[in-house]
Amino acid sequence: MITNLKLPADAHGAVRYGMTNDYMFRAVLQSNNRVLRGLICSLLHLRDDEVVSVIVTNPIVLGEAIKDKEFRLDVNVLLNDNTLINLEMQVANRLNWHERSVTYLCRSFDSLEHGQDYSVAKPAIQIGFLDYTLFPERPKFYDTYKLLSIHDHEKYSDSLTLCVIDLSRIELATEEDKAYHVNDWARLFKASTWEEIRMSASIDEYLQEAADTLYALNADEAVRKRCRDRLEYYQDLKNYERKIERDRMEHEQDLRNYELKIERDRIAYEKDKQKYEQKIKQDRKTYEKDKQKYEQKIEQDRITHEQQIERIVAEKDSQIRQLRAEIEEMRRHQSNDEGA
Numbered sequence: 512m513i514t515n516l517k518l519p520a521d522a523h524g525a526v527r528y529g530m531t532n533d534y535m536f537r538a539v540l541q542s543n544n545r546v547l548r549g550l551i552c553s554l555l556h557l558r559d560d561e562v563v564s565v566i567v568t569n570p571i572v573l574g575e576a577i578k579d580k581e582f583r584l585d586v587n588v589l590l591n592d593n594t595l596i597n598l599e600m601q602v603a604n605r606l607n608w609h610e611r612s613v614t615y616l617c618r619s620f621d622s623l624e625h626g627q628d629y630s631v632a633k634p635a636i637q638i639g640f641l642d643y644t645l646f647p648e649r650p651k652f653y654d655t656y657k658l659l660s661i662h663d664h665e666k667y668s669d670s671l672t673l674c675v676i677d678l679s680r681i682e683l684a685t686e687e688d689k690a691y692h693v694n695d696w697a698r699l700f701k702a703s704t705w706e707e708i709r710m711s712a713s714i715d716e717y718l719q720e721a722a723d724t725l726y727a728l729n730a731d732e733a734v735r736k737r738c739r740d741r742l743e744y745y746q747d748l749k750n751y752e753r754k755i756e757r758d759r760m761e762h763e764q765d766l767r768n769y770e771l772k773i774e775r776d777r778i779a780y781e782k783d784k785q786k787y788e789q790k791i792k793q794d795r796k797t798y799e800k801d802k803q804k805y806e807q808k809i810e811q812d813r814i815t816h817e818q819q820i821e822r823i824v825a826e827k828d829s830q831i832r833q834l835r836a837e838i839e840e841m842r843r844h845q846s847n848d849e850g851a
Contacts, residue, residue: 516727518712518719522705527729528738530700530721531642531678533584535728535738536600538573540586543724549717550598551590553691554638554674563591574733577740584741585615595619595635600700602642602678603745609645612637612673620671638674640700645675652676652683653693692718 569587585599620635658667684694699711712722
């Protein structure tokens with residue numbers, strides 16, 4: 512492996528594999544301890560004399576093939592034989608960094624052997640380099656999270672610390688970030704040309720070491736192949752995620768179409784129901800009218816019938832009176848005849 516190449520003063524053009532490639536990120540930090548030391552001092556605001564030792568506890572053989580494409584390329588570090596640090600480059604937003612980072616942090620902290628006292632547990636720090644904004648509603652370049660009281664922000668413990676560097680928002684770096692060159696490390700990580708690399712490298716010796724190591728590793732065919740494998744893995748992942756997104760969109764479109772059909776059927780049903788109710792209402796009105804006419808006819812027939820009866824009764828009464836008058840007349844004639 513080529514490790515003694517220096518970045519030439521006339522190096523120019525595109526950087527084939529930069530530090531946002533998680534394999535290159537791992538390769539640079541593992542192969543050059545001074546770069547790792549300088550980066551940790553910058554991120555944790557430490558002086559160089561405060562760092563006694565920086566040991567990578569999960570080294571890999573650089574250049575060897577990684578059979579598991581989902582192999583994590585995070586860097587586990589033991590700082591001063593006392594603090595556990597996990598560094599990870601994460602440029603693909605899988606929408607789960609909140610939970611993943613906490614899981615990584617807790618795994619690092621949970622390092623006690625059976626029977627060991629809790630007082631010897633080493634503090635753990637998880638440092639994530641993200642090329643996207645974790646909290647879009649309140650973007651920050653670099654922030655640190657600890658266990659604090661929700662009432663008065665009193666610190667509960669220094670045992671667990673989460674650090675997040677947003678490589679997409681370097682312009683939000685604070686004066687403190689700039690004083691410790693955190694923004695310069697971020698620019699080096701994001702640089703896509705050797706001209707940008709040289710500009711970042713001129714800030715201090717640690718950034719220069721990082722630039723030289725990055726240049727040397729880009730010249731190593733085995734490392735380049737592993738970086739290319741990682742690019743292909745992330746490209747496959749993006750293609751898979753795009754397919755999932757397309758399938759999701761198609762499913763949502765099918766769902767919308769189904770909901771539209773249901774709505775159309777509901778509207779058609781409501782219209783049919785309204786027409787049916789209107790027909791029932793109209794039939795009821797027709798029935799009421801027919802019923803009223805029939806009742807009126809019955810009443811008229813009743814009146815006519817009663818009038819006919821009254822007329823017949825009157826005629827009979829008249830006939831009876833006439834008969835009675837005739838009988839009386841006959842009786843008078845008969846009496847007169849008998850008297851004569």
